[in-house]
Amino acid sequence: MPKAKQNESINTYKRINYLIQASHLALKIGCNNLSKHYVQTFRKITQRKVLQLSNEVKRSYCKKCSIPLVPGNTATIRIANKREKHVILNCVECGFIKRYNVKRIPSRQSSRVENELTPFIVNKYLLKNDQQKKNNNNISEQNDGDNNNNNE
Numbered sequence: 001m002p003k004a005k006q007n008e009s010i011n012t013y014k015r016i017n018y019l020i021q022a023s024h025l026a027l028k029i030g031c032n033n034l035s036k037h038y039v040q041t042f043r044k045i046t047q048r049k050v051l052q053l054s055n056e057v058k059r060s061y062c063k064k065c066s067i068p069l070v071p072g073n074t075a076t077i078r079i080a081n082k083r084e085k086h087v088i089l090n091c092v093e094c095g096f097i098k099r100y101n102v103k104r105i106p107s108r109q110s111s112r113v114e115n116e117l118t119p120f121i122v123n124k125y126l127l128k129n130d131q132q133k134k135n136n137n138n139i140s141e142q143n144d145g146d147n148n149n150n151n152e
Contacts, residue, residue: 012049016042020057023068032067032093039066065094 023038039061046053061068062075069075069089078088085102 009049009051012045012051016045016051016053019045020060020068023061024070027068027070027074035068036066039068059089059098059100062091062094062096063098064096065091067091067093 019038019042023035023042026032026035026038043066045051059069067074069091071077074092076090076092078090079102080086080088087100087102089098089100090096091098
């Protein structure tokens, strides 16, 4: 690939990255229309330049109303076990529903096998829940130990 085209594609990806970040920032501030405008702009650029984006980026906005999907703010997330395990993202603004299959990837540790969920948002959510459960188990074990010491 010639250097001129390579530099052009690098600049395009930088611009797209900037627009994605700006859309999330505008959403935090409360400017939903500005956020939608940034998403529509970066979608036009990717269509015009025929660029392939990662699934992470594609799944971070609603394809119907062009608003960034932020769990708890503009989207709700559910995990369903019907047929195959999948994640359901529901846009709060327009009601559009997206479903993504869960990929099962065995971990390198032989004692634990974890499911890796495709959307990065759900991964962070599940990891926080796992950590909270472990902390709760540790606290209950400590309380049980204290109770046993008091009984003796």
